[in-house]
Amino acid sequence: MIQPYPTHTYxxxxxxxxxxxxxxxxHFTLYQGYVKNTNTxxxxxxxLAEQGxxxxxxxxxxxxxxxWEFNGMRLHELYFANMAKTGTAxxxxxxxxxxxxxxxxxxxxxxxxxxxxxxxxIGWVILYHDPxxxxxxNTWINEHDQGHLSGAVPLLVMxxxxxxxALDYGIKKADYxxxxxxAVDWDVVRNRFEGGKGC
Numbered sequence: 001m002i003q004p005y006p007t008h009t010y011x012x013x014x015x016x017x018x019x020x021x022x023x024x025x026x027h028f029t030l031y032q033g034y035v036k037n038t039n040t041x042x043x044x045x046x047x048l049a050e051q052g053x054x055x056x057x058x059x060x061x062x063x064x065x066x067x068w069e070f071n072g073m074r075l076h077e078l079y080f081a082n083m084a085k086t087g088t089a090x091x092x093x094x095x096x097x098x099x100x101x102x103x104x105x106x107x108x109x110x111x112x113x114x115x116x117x118x119x120x121x122i123g124w125v126i127l128y129h130d131p132x133x134x135x136x137x138n139t140w141i142n143e144h145d146q147g148h149l150s151g152a153v154p155l156l157v158m159x160x161x162x163x164x165x166a167l168d169y170g171i172k173k174a175d176y177x178x179x180x181x182x183a184v185d186w187d188v189v190r191n192r193f194e195g196g197k198g199c
Contacts, residue, residue: 004039004042004043005035005038005039005042005073006035007031007032007035007036008077008080009028010024010028010080010081011028012084012085013080013083013084013085014085015085016083016084016085016183017085017179017182017183018168018176018178018179018180018182018183019168019179019183020167020168022167023164023165023167023168026163026167027076027159027163027164028080030076030163031072031073031076031077031080034069034070034072034073034076035073037069037072037073038066038069038070038072038073041062041065041066041069041070042066044062045059045062045063045066048062067144067145068143068144068145069144070145071144071145071148072144075124075141075144075157075159076159078154078157079124079157079158079159081185081188082156082157082184082185082188082189082192083180083183083184083185084183084184084185084188085183087181087182087183087184087185087186088184088185088186088187089186090106090186090189090190091186093186093190094190094193094194095155095186095189095190095193095194098136098193099136102135102136103136109136109138110181112138113125113127113138113156113158114174114177114181115138116138116139116140117158117160117173117177118173118174118177119140121140121142121160122142122160122161122162123140123141123142123143123147123160123161124140124141124144124157124158124159124160124161125138125139125140125141125157125158125160126138126139126141126148126154126155126156126157126158127139127154127155127156127157127189128149128152128153128154128155129152129153129155129193130149130151130152130153131151131152131153132151136155137149137152153192153193154192155189155192155193156184156189158177158180160173160177164176
């Protein structure tokens, strides 16, 4: 029996400064659609495989679509999970010390992160940690399923698709990024870095 992915609730974010409840409500609905589509595709692909139709055009197109829907689901979960109604500071923790060491200072890391988020286009900004090389990367993800760093761990995820901010900020993405950074829950980021679960 295939167990469907659950839809998580992030109502705790209502009232977050810089994010209207209307915007958040719309965003949560969008996320729920990704969960529904992921489960639908998973079920359809399983049935096609059981029917021996893995060579069919239908299987191929659904398989190509799966990464988009799954990553749309998971990235939103990571995004909402690393936000809090009252953001927290990184503090003198291992993650801040590591960012200081690579970027020279926490402010330098943040300026780099903001710079990536300010680039033209829609997508995601992800602070990745590569556990093999030990490096951190502020990475631009153009689409849900393109641009990810294989084997790297997503520590901090920021949605920069227009649906994440346009209702409140119009085209003023910089103001949205500023509000997002104030809402970051660095305890979650630290747990991801130290091997905990952030979702």
